[in-house]
Amino acid sequence: DTAVSQTPKYLVTQMGNDKSIKCEQNLGHDTMYWYKQDSKKFLKIMFSYNNKELIINETVPNRFSPKSPDKAHLNLHINSLELGDSAVYFCASSQVGDFYGYTFGSGTRLTVV
Amino acid sequence: AQSVSQHNHHVILSEAASLELGCNYSYGGTVNLFWYVQYPGQHLQLLLKYFSGDPLVKGIKGFEAEFIKSKFSFNLRKPSVQWSDTAEYFCAVKDTDKLIFGTGTRLQVFP
Numbered sequence: 001d002t003a004v005s006q007t008p009k010y011l012v013t014q015m016g017n018d019k020s021i022k023c024e025q026n027l028g029h030d031t032m033y034w035y036k037q038d039s040k041k042f043l044k045i046m047f048s049y050n051n052k053e054l055i056i057n058e059t060v061p062n063r064f065s066p067k068s069p070d071k072a073h074l075n076l077h078i079n080s081l082e083l084g085d086s087a088v089y090f091c092a093s094s095q096v097g098d099f100y101g102y103t104f105g106s107g108t109r110l111t112v113v
Numbered sequence: 114a115q116s117v118s119q120h121n122h123h124v125i126l127s128e129a130a131s132l133e134l135g136c137n138y139s140y141g142g143t144v145n146l147f148w149y150v151q152y153p154g155q156h157l158q159l160l161l162k163y164f165s166g167d168p169l170v171k172g173i174k175g176f177e178a179e180f181i182k183s184k185f186s187f188n189l190r191k192p193s194v195q196w197s198d199t200a201e202y203f204c205a206v207k208d209t210d211k212l213i214f215g216t217g218t219r220l221q222v223f224p
Contacts, residue, residue: 041151045212050210
C-alpha cells in the first residue's frame, strides 16, 4: 500500500509538448511538495501546497503549473517542454504541524527529446 | 535562509571500512536536521533525524549521526559499511516550511 505514489514513473516526450505528472498520498498529511532532481542529483524545491493552498512557489518558469484538487493530490503540469526540463521529479508529503520529515514518492523520470 | 553543505562529493570505500560523511548547516538557533539515502534508481528514504535532546542520533541500517552545535555540523557515520550501502546520501535542514537539501554524497562500496 504505497504511501506516496507518482505516475507515470517514466515519461519520454518531444520538445514543445505539454505533459502532466500526478501524485497522491494516503498518509493523511496536510502538505505536499514537488522537487526537481537534476542530472547531478541536486534536489531543489519547486512548489508546496498546504491543504490545497499554494505556500511555496520557488523561481520556476511559469510553464510549470501545480494543481491540488484536494490535500491528498498534487499534480504538476508542464507546458511547452524544453530539453532542460529533463530531470527526475519527486513528490513528497509531510504533516506541517507535526513535522517528522518528508515521505517521498518514487519519482518521475522525465526525458525531453 | 538556511543552507546545507556536504563537502564529500564522492566517497569510495571497501566493505567493512568505517564511514563518516560531513554535513554543515549555515546558522544556529533551533534546527531540525535529517539524513536521507537514495539507492540507485529509487526514491529518498529517511535514515535518521535530529530535533532535540541527545545529540547522538541512531537511525536505520546501523547509521548514526552526531549533532555538534558549536561546529554547525551533523555528520553521518557507520562503523562498518557493506556493499549494499552504495547510494547517494543527502543531508537536509528544515527551513520554515520546507527542507533544504545538500548537494549529496555519492558512496561507492566495493566488496
